[in-house]
Amino acid sequence: MYGGDEVNALVVDLGSSTVKAGYAGEDNPKALFPSAVGCIGGQAGSELSNGGAGAGRKLHVGSQAMGFRRDDMEVVQPFVNGLYNDWDIVEAIWSHIFKDQLSANPSEHPLMLAEPSFNTKDIREKTVEVLFEKFSPPALFLAKNAVLSSFAMGRQSSLVVDAGHEGIVVSAVHDGYVLQKSITRAPIGGKLLTQCMLQSIESKGITVKPPYSFKRSLSSAGQWELKDLDFPNTTPSFRRYHVEQVGADVKETIGRVSDGPFDAEQNASIPTVNYELPDGTEIQVGPDRFKVPEVLFNPSLLSTFAGLDTVKGYDGGELMGMQGLVQDSINRCDVDLRRDLYNGVLLAGGTAMFTGLRDRLERELAEAAPHNAKVKVTSPANSLERRFSVWIGGSILASLGSFQQMWVSKKEYEEHGAGIVHRKAP
Numbered sequence: 001m002y003g004g005d006e007v008n009a010l011v012v013d014l015g016s017s018t019v020k021a022g023y024a025g026e027d028n029p030k031a032l033f034p035s036a037v038g039c040i041g042g043q044a045g046s047e048l049s050n051g052g053a054g055a056g057r058k059l060h061v062g063s064q065a066m067g068f069r070r071d072d073m074e075v076v077q078p079f080v081n082g083l084y085n086d087w088d089i090v091e092a093i094w095s096h097i098f099k100d101q102l103s104a105n106p107s108e109h110p111l112m113l114a115e116p117s118f119n120t121k122d123i124r125e126k127t128v129e130v131l132f133e134k135f136s137p138p139a140l141f142l143a144k145n146a147v148l149s150s151f152a153m154g155r156q157s158s159l160v161v162d163a164g165h166e167g168i169v170v171s172a173v174h175d176g177y178v179l180q181k182s183i184t185r186a187p188i189g190g191k192l193l194t195q196c197m198l199q200s201i202e203s204k205g206i207t208v209k210p211p212y213s214f215k216r217s218l219s220s221a222g223q224w225e226l227k228d229l230d231f232p233n234t235t236p237s238f239r240r241y242h243v244e245q246v247g248a249d250v251k252e253t254i255g256r257v258s259d260g261p262f263d264a265e266q267n268a269s270i271p272t273v274n275y276e277l278p279d280g281t282e283i284q285v286g287p288d289r290f291k292v293p294e295v296l297f298n299p300s301l302l303s304t305f306a307g308l309d310t311v312k313g314y315d316g317g318e319l320m321g322m323q324g325l326v327q328d329s330i331n332r333c334d335v336d337l338r339r340d341l342y343n344g345v346l347l348a349g350g351t352a353m354f355t356g357l358r359d360r361l362e363r364e365l366a367e368a369a370p371h372n373a374k375v376k377v378t379s380p381a382n383s384l385e386r387r388f389s390v391w392i393g394g395s396i397l398a399s400l401g402s403f404q405q406m407w408v409s410k411k412e413y414e415e416h417g418a419g420i421v422h423r424k425a426p
Helices: 063-067 087-101 121-135 145-152 190-202 236-254 288-294 299-304 322-331 335-342 357-368 383-387 389-398 401-406 410-416 420-424
Strands: 010-014 018-023 031-034 037-040 058-060 074-076 111-115 139-144 158-163 168-174 184-186 214-218 224-228 273-276 282-285 345-348
Touching: 010 087, 010 389, 018 087, 018 389, 031 063, 031 087, 037 063, 037 087, 058 087, 074 236, 087 121, 111 121, 111 145, 111 389, 121 139, 121 410, 121 420, 139 145, 139 389, 145 158, 145 168, 145 345, 145 389, 158 322, 158 335, 168 322, 168 335, 184 322, 190 236, 190 282, 190 288, 236 273, 236 282, 236 288, 288 299, 322 335, 322 357, 345 357, 383 389, 410 420
Parallel strands: 010 111, 111 139, 158 345
Antiparallel strands: 010 018, 018 031, 037 058, 037 074, 158 168, 168 184, 214 224, 273 282
């Protein structure tokens, strides 16, 4: 027994935008910080095989570190196409969670880790190896994101549509296991929509200034005065990261999903909405507040945003919209499961927080589904639960009494090696 009342397991969800971490059995994660990391010096990007390529660089992890401008600090991600690629960064993030965020000794707590549903065998084994060798927890478990989202909603089987920062991943969960053949995904996520929103603002001749690049103060006449600050050694990636934070806030604050397919002519008369940028500039956003989220359903709209028309699917093919990915995923499953999947679509992830997204997806699927299938799309009513559904599922699973014999213990790892994870946590 590794869980129980004495020692709580630690639950970690390293997402493509945000890291969520906390204790099993709690409602919300205690630690929340960006998964992007500041890097000074050294060589960016160490491959899976040689973890030493990033030697000589200093990594700055966490919200405060990312908010503080440093000379020559690049912003780097530990992922390529949604999978771990830079182990130095992954390790630095784990250390930051245990030491600075939770102040917990990982050698005293079992670890529940969320992983992408499409994770590879090599990366799973490497994850187990690094955790046991560097942090020596008494036990650990790797659980698929889709399974945890399903558990968070109290379901054993469902079709999980995880709309995240990096992209959309659709996977069928049956009796607590992901059906690997059902996984479909496309790189249309929060990041791409933020870039669309920024392109829309900048095309009107407005420059989005990152908050570190200016100072606002009240003049003697009671007016706000803006003074630009000059930081010549700021890297383009650090500037871009902070500009995208502003763009993401615009998108999340005023973005809406329209009831039906977006029509530029019909929407031309939509009243504009005011938004004040950090430097005090007021912008008016009209049809674009509907057009940007519409990219989720109609990726061909990307051709109307300069510089984004070259985005392709992970396989290099054409991009498919959310409803197409769901259809494709269901069609990959056995015929006798399909009716249940249409009736059990779950919407999760940060990008799923757009107003009107659930209703629109349900309507699109109902039009495309066979006439005898009943389509039902559910998502947690609470926006926090929608955003943290993977972490909440991990918190529930790791605190269940019936789960306690499922952990991969350190002793088993020492006996059988990292491959044991495929047997105990398929």
